[in-house]
Amino acid sequence: MVGAILRAEGAVVFAGSLLLYFRQDGGWLLLALLLLSPDLSMLGYLAGPRVGSWAYDAAHTYVSPALVLGFGVFADAPMAVRIALIWTAHIGMDRLVGYGLKYPTHFKDTHLQRV
Numbered sequence: 187m188v189g190a191i192l193r194a195e196g197a198v199v200f201a202g203s204l205l206l207y208f209r210q211d212g213g214w215l216l217l218a219l220l221l222l223s224p225d226l227s228m229l230g231y232l233a234g235p236r237v238g239s240w241a242y243d244a245a246h247t248y249v250s251p252a253l254v255l256g257f258g259v260f261a262d263a264p265m266a267v268r269i270a271l272i273w274t275a276h277i278g279m280d281r282l283v284g285y286g287l288k289y290p291t292h293f294k295d296t297h298l299q300r301v
Contacts, residue, residue, distance in 0.1 A: 189284075196281025203275035212268045220272045221279075231293055239288035246277055246287060 207217065230241025244250070251273035258266030280286075286296030 196278045199278030207271040236290040239290040
């Protein structure tokens with residue numbers, strides 16, 4: 187049941203982020219270019235599972251995009267807002283399909299399930 191709740195939460199974050207992104211006049215090109223960019227953090231696994239999980243988790247928590255979003259709102263920087271919304275959409279999309287934060291044991295060990 188907990189997994190279903192977390193997936194539903196991911197769906198809401200994904201859909202809500204995209205809705206807000208397009209309400210901010212975000213375009214398809216920027217979305218296409220950046221939607222999967224947080225997954226570049228998987229390159230950290232080239233240095234081993236401990237470094238890889240840290241790098242992946244750093245790019246897949248809501249803390250950093252929330253800070254970028256806050257900056258964008260308060261500094262009246264619409265590009266920062268759009269980037270933050272794409273970033274949160276990516277995280278929500280990952281949660282929706284079952285990818286979670288990584289444990290340092292193995293890439294497949296996540297807080298949602300073993301993938």
